[in-house]
Amino acid sequence: MDAAVDAARRVADAASRRAAEVDHPGGFPEADVEALREAGLLAAPLRGQDGGIGLGTAPGSLHALLTVLRTVGRGSLPLGRLYEGHVNALLLIDQFGTDAQRSRWAADARDGHLFGVWNTEIPADGVRYTVDRDRVRVEGAKTFASGCAHVTRPLVPGALGDGWQMAVLPLDTLDATVEPEWWQAEGMRASQSGRVDVSGTTVGTGALLGTPGDYLREPAFTGGSIRFAAVQLGGAEALARAARAHLARLGRTDHAGQQARFGQITTALETGALWLLGASRLMDPPAGTPDPEAVRAYAQMARTAIERVCLDVLEWTDRTVGARGLGAPGPSERVGRDLRLYLRQPDPDGAVEAAGAYALSHDARPLGSDL
Ligand SMILES: Cc1cc2nc3c(=O)[nH]c(=O)nc-3n(C[C@H](O)[C@H](O)[C@H](O)COP(=O)(O)OP(=O)(O)OC[C@H]3O[C@@H](n4cnc5c(N)ncnc54)[C@H](O)[C@@H]3O)c2cc1C
Numbered sequence: 001m002d003a004a005v006d007a008a009r010r011v012a013d014a015a016s017r018r019a020a021e022v023d024h025p026g027g028f029p030e031a032d033v034e035a036l037r038e039a040g041l042l043a044a045p046l047r048g049q050d051g052g053i054g055l056g057t058a059p060g061s062l063h064a065l066l067t068v069l070r071t072v073g074r075g076s077l078p079l080g081r082l083y084e085g086h087v088n089a090l091l092l093i094d095q096f097g098t099d100a101q102r103s104r105w106a107a108d109a110r111d112g113h114l115f116g117v118w119n120t121e122i123p124a125d126g127v128r129y130t131v132d133r134d135r136v137r138v139e140g141a142k143t144f145a146s147g148c149a150h151v152t153r154p155l156v157p158g159a160l161g162d163g164w165q166m167a168v169l170p171l172d173t174l175d176a177t178v179e180p181e182w183w184q185a186e187g188m189r190a191s192q193s194g195r196v197d198v199s200g201t202t203v204g205t206g207a208l209l210g211t212p213g214d215y216l217r218e219p220a221f222t223g224g225s226i227r228f229a230a231v232q233l234g235g236a237e238a239l240a241r242a243a244r245a246h247l248a249r250l251g252r253t254d255h256a257g258q259q260a261r262f263g264q265i266t267t268a269l270e271t272g273a274l275w276l277l278g279a280s281r282l283m284d285p286p287a288g289t290p291d292p293e294a295v296r297a298y299a300q301m302a303r304t305a306i307e308r309v310c311l312d313v314l315e316w317t318d319r320t321v322g323a324r325g326l327g328a329p330g331p332s333e334r335v336g337r338d339l340r341l342y343l344r345q346p347d348p349d350g351a352v353e354a355a356g357a358y359a360l361s362h363d364a365r366p367l368g369s370d371l
Pocket of ligand 1: 146349
């Protein structure tokens with residue numbers, strides 16, 4: 001697992017040097033995805049017999065996965081988002097795939113296919129599956145589909161009867177309408193989180209993964225939010241690095257106000273890293289199975305805490321570099337823009353409410369710090 005973290009560091013350093021080049025509408029970090037493949041990180045979540053190292057799938061590997069995600073996010077938040085989606089799809093395949101599906105999609109991952117999970121949709125225009133003997137008709141579209149013009153194996157949950165059914169679509173063989181231009185956000189431009197309309201396509205029933213409802217199965221569904229929090233924390237670390245470099249360039253590291261602020265920044269970043277450590281200990285304990293309710297509550301607490309860390313670091317690094325340091329193209333401006341948007345994940349109020357409801361209905365709070 002240490003080798004994966006080292007590899008992530010190398011990929012992240014290169015991605016950070018290239019990030020400004022792909023920060024435009026329609027941009028995409030193609031060279032960095034290729035670097036992930038070359039470093040073995042696209043295959044890393046696969047089991048050993050499938051050519052991976054079980055990163056995030058083998059017991060005891062969650063902290064390494066979160067460290068890899070944080071590191072990739074530090075290099076580039078769009079790349080971190082794409083890698084997180086790829087990992088999420090492989091984890092779901094590992095959990096719910098048949099042996100034949102696992103080995104088929106493992107071969108695709110080894111061959112460099114990029115996976116993703118495209119769940120978000122406009123309900124009236126959402127994806128629907130209809131099974132007709134051994135074929136599945138697909139109608140509807142997904143929005144916020146990260147890597148829309150480059151992901152060739154999206155895991156696409158959609159309606160099947162009354163249920164929510166996963167399918168892994170071979171997008172490179174389907175006549176889908178892919179709209180990267182739908183993505184007109186100010187931040188995360190290179191994540192290319194556009195719209196994909198798969199209406200009128202058909203796939204074999206072998207594309208269906210698991211049974212209806214598996215995608216939303218707890219505690220994995222809510223617990224998975226720890227992965228986007230790890231990427232977000234990497235973005236905050238990138239802001240701190242950029243601010244430190246800016247101060248060093250201006251010879252301002254001796255300034256007491258800046259030092260005090262850096263004390264806050266570094267404390268906040270370590271708080272975030274400790275939440276990742278606590279989450280790993282609680283969700284991936286050395287022995288036994290964690291309590292599902294505690295996993296959900298802890299993920300919601302960790303996500304909430306790391307969002308706060310990131311918002312604080314955003315404010316403090318803005319103050320540190322000032323207007324002079326926030327010009328484009330520059331890392332403080334770009335990463336700040338990316339992080340501000342990427343922090344907007346589903347239902348943040350619901351997450352903190354659920355953590356509170358757990359605390360009010362249990363005698364003990366979930367402890368990742370005391371195992
Ligand atoms: C860069 C980026 C890439 C993404 N990539 C993908 C992807 O590849 N695949 C994918 O599936 N999704 C993707 N998403 C979408 C993401 O998973 C979320 O769906 C999206 O970010 C939700 O953001 P939101 O702020 O609109 O959330 P919301 O949940 O709508 O939250 C907005 C606000 O409304 C509140 N709220 C929530 N529910 C209610 C309610 N019922 N009534 C009133 N208020 C409510 C929240 O607490 C919050 O204050 C991506 C998003 C981003 C930003």
